[in-house]
Amino acid sequence: MRVPEAPPKTSARSSASSPSEAGRSRSAQIAGAEPSRNKGRSAPGQSRSTPFACRRLSTSGLRRYIIPPLGVVDSEQSPSIDEYSTPIVGSSGSDIRRQWPVDEWVADVAASGLPSSRRLDSLVVHRFAWTEFLAACEENRVLGLLAEALRAGACHLPDYPRESVESRCGWWLAHDLVVERQLLRVAGVLQGAGVEFRVLKGVALANSVYRDPSLRLFGDIDLAVDSDHFVRAAEAIAAALSAVRELPELRPGFDQRFGREILLRSDGTEVDLHRTLVDGPFGLWIPLDELVAEKRTFLLGGQELPRLGDPARFVHACMAAVLGDWPPRRIAQRDIAELLLGGERAGTLEAAPVQELAARWRATAVVALAIRTTVADLGLETDHPLIDWAQGHRPGPGDRLLLASYRGRARGYTSQALSVFALPSWRDRCDYVRAILRPSREYLDARGFRRGDRLRRAVGLRAVQR
Structure with a gap:
């Protein structure tokens, strides 16, 4: 954000x-x-x-x-105060x-x-x-x-x-009240345009998992939209709500084929439209049709809004904790803990569907690592089959390399580089590399870059990180 x-x-x-x-x-x-x-x-x-x-x-x-x-x-x-040292x-x-x-x-x-x-x-x-x-x-x-x-x-x-x-x-x-009010407007636009979507992260978790929504603060709107109508959804919101796109497309057609999200700003509120859930190879491995395959709802402003199914919601929470911000935000770990503990609003999380979904998305190592770090960092004292499973899981060398690419100051570049190996065909790989190395002039101008700056910056950050 x-x-x-x-x-x-x-x-x-x-x-x-x-x-x-x-x-x-x-x-x-x-x-x-x-x-x-x-x-x-x-x-x-x-x-x-x-x-x-x-x-x-x-x-x-x-x-x-x-x-x-x-x-x-x-x-x-x-x-x-006097008890504190100088x-x-x-x-x-x-x-x-x-x-x-x-x-x-x-x-x-x-x-x-x-x-x-x-x-x-x-x-x-x-x-x-x-x-x-x-x-x-x-x-x-x-x-x-x-x-x-x-x-x-x-x-x-x-x-x-x-x-x-x-x-x-x-x-x-x-601020969160303003975000929720704007979400209702955005949801109305997408429903009117016939675009399937699911509310993600903060708003959905606050209103469907936490016993009191005030415990879960958030800053923007995150929506997963049907990949077939990804660009059309952004255009519909821009037209109906005078939303402005934060950055131009990296290259024409990049968003629809490889992009993770389109960032819009509407009345001061950031709206993140997600084609997939995370950047890098783990985002490219997600079968996009599964994001909108299952539909659960939560109530906001007297309206029922769609969210991810329970297994996908948990896997996404794990991805946010391990593959999102670096260092990860503690609220992402709290989300995982709330989902593991369940309750009147969150319900009971079943282990088998989560493990099956994580395997299909090739995110088993991500989910296991997120659970282990949450239990360790928050000192969680509870029993759950997923905790026992995660404690016994050991990632292979390939998974360790992929997970490492999401850490450190250069994570935006290293995860992009490894995305090449997640693409299905050589044509896709060539087009992806070309877009990364030769962004459009509009994109460079919006970022204040010159040609070659992104590559030099990536190399420089990687050198500093080492």
Whole structure:
């Protein structure tokens, strides 16, 4: 997701994890104040004593926001600021992450409420690491989980950081309301055009898996569309909603044959239309007709919207955790944990259909690795046949090479390079390589590249990574 400037910044890293500028403006109007650009301060005209909403309730399928203050924490249980040691003045965000276990704290938040060996009630965040910790929670989309833990008294923090959690959580919830409202408009356009689609990731998981949608924050709309009507779906949305394409096509015909997604921006909301689920060889191996073969629904705004079937939804969650962002976001691991644990909304996940689907998609190693890392990183303490299966799975050399291509700074280039071996014919391989090495002039201009820049950048990143 491409995201410009965020509401009140917590660090340089946090700007890459917040929604778009246009979405920020609309969301701020809903929340009732323009987000402040000052760290840790209230927005102009906003009372510091009035917290934002951190709870979402379904009203006609959409979320309504209420603003009860977070639960009062007993001062005897809450660590005092004086108990924190003196930090190194002038430390940068990266320095703080080296000095303090920020990533471990975020993992504690991601595991909150789960049967886990991690304990959030013993969390003590250094006061000068708080800004970076909050930025990491926002970046990993676990801010809703932190807010709930504070409300429930499961996390004891001093008073000074609580308002920043409340305000940021409220801002994200307002943004998510805008995204959901726009999703209903996009769904209406696709249904009117006769295009089959499935809602993916954040919106679908928040409204069909999590017991409270406010726990699962998201930034944009992700839809898998029928591959036969992939380009037509983008054109229909662009025409009906005045959506603008983020980037031109790499080369004419590339999207329909090899592309993963088309990124559109409509009223400040990013709409990602997926032809397949991930980049690289694992995305090319997915039988595209299977994405829309099974149809399940969830309720949003009084309307039933289609989502992936349960096995495909779980495999996609595993792909997002292993093949998506690097390093992976903790919320992706939380998604896997929620699906494994099941519940009233998520239902019971059966192992056999997941294993069969993963084998057909040649993603067995991906699913097994995602489950193992989730159990280890979140300290998950539960029994499930898929966990036992994943613990005993060992990927072969080919799978290890493919998985490694999705890691590191050069992952966008290395996974593209290995995509050649996933294509069925030599003609497809030649056309794919030609498109990668000789992009269209429009694409290069939009990216600010010259011919050869992409190859030089890929080689340079790979050298740095080594």
